Amino acid sequence: MTTRTENEKTDQPARDALLWIELLLRQFPELLGELAPSPHSSSAPPSDLGKASAPAGRTHAEREEALRVEQLHGLTPSGPTTAPLRLHVSDAIRDISDGVVELDEAVHDRLRLPRPRRARVAERLLRVAALLGQAAEDPLLTAHIRDEARRMARRCTRALGAAEPVVRVRGRCPWCGSVSLRAFPARRSVLCVNPACRCTGQDCDCRTDPAHRHAWTEGAWARLASESGGDLTELTGSTVDSAEKEVRR
DSSP: OOOHHHHHHHHHHHHHHHHHHHHHHHHHHHHHHTSSOOTTSTTSOOOOTTOTTHHHHHHHHHHHHHHHHHHHHSOOOOSTTOOOOOHHHHHHHHHHHHHHHHHHHHHHHHTTOOOOOOOOHHHHHHHHHHTHHHHTTOHHHHHHHHHHHHHHHHHHHHHTTOOOOOEEOSSOOTTTOOSOEEEEGGGTEEEEOOTTOOOOOTTOGGGTOTTOOOEEEGGGHHHHHHHHTOOHHHHHHHTOOOHHHHHHO
C-alpha cells in the first residue's frame, strides 16, 4: 500500500517542474524584450515629431526581425535604425529556445506520442506542462522535465540580471574561523565568502586566485557540518534549489 508520504515524494518533482515552467513562461517574454534597447536609447536616431506613431511601429518590427535573423543565422541585422543585440541575452534566448524544443520532443518520444508540431517557446512549454500528468508515471522523465525547466529558468534569470539566491548558514568556516559560510542553492554548494580565506588544498584555486572562494560540494557537507559547528539538516535544506523558494523571492 502506498503511503501519503510516498505519494508526496512522487508528486513533488512534477509540482516543481510545473513551477519552473510557469516561472520560465513569465520571464522568457521579458528576455525577448531585452534583446534590443528601447527606442529612446542613445544608439537610436532622433524621431520625426510629425510621425509620432511610426517609431514605435518600426521598433517593434525591428525587434521581431532582429530576433528572427539572430535565431536563424546567429547574425545581427544591419541598418541605421537597428540597435545592437546584447550577446549574453541572444545566447540565452538561443539556448532556451533550443532547450524547449528538445524537451518537448523528448517528452513526446518518451510517452510514445506523435512528434509535436512546430510552435513558439510558450506554446511548447504549455504543451509539456499539460503532459506532466502522464509523465508522472515515469519518475525519470518527470525528473528530467524538472531539471531542464529549472536549468532554463535559471539561465533566463541570470540573463535578466537577477541576483543568485544565497542563504546564510550557521557555523564557522573551518579554514578562517569566520561566520561567512553561505549556501548557493543554484550551485548545490556551500562557499566561504570571506575574501581573506585561504585553504591548504593544493588543488584549490582560492590559494592563488583572489576572486575564487573555497567551496564544499554535497559529498563534503557532513564533514563541513562537523568541523564548522553547524547543522547538517539545516545545511542540506539551505542548498535545496526548489521552485517554491524561487517563486517566493
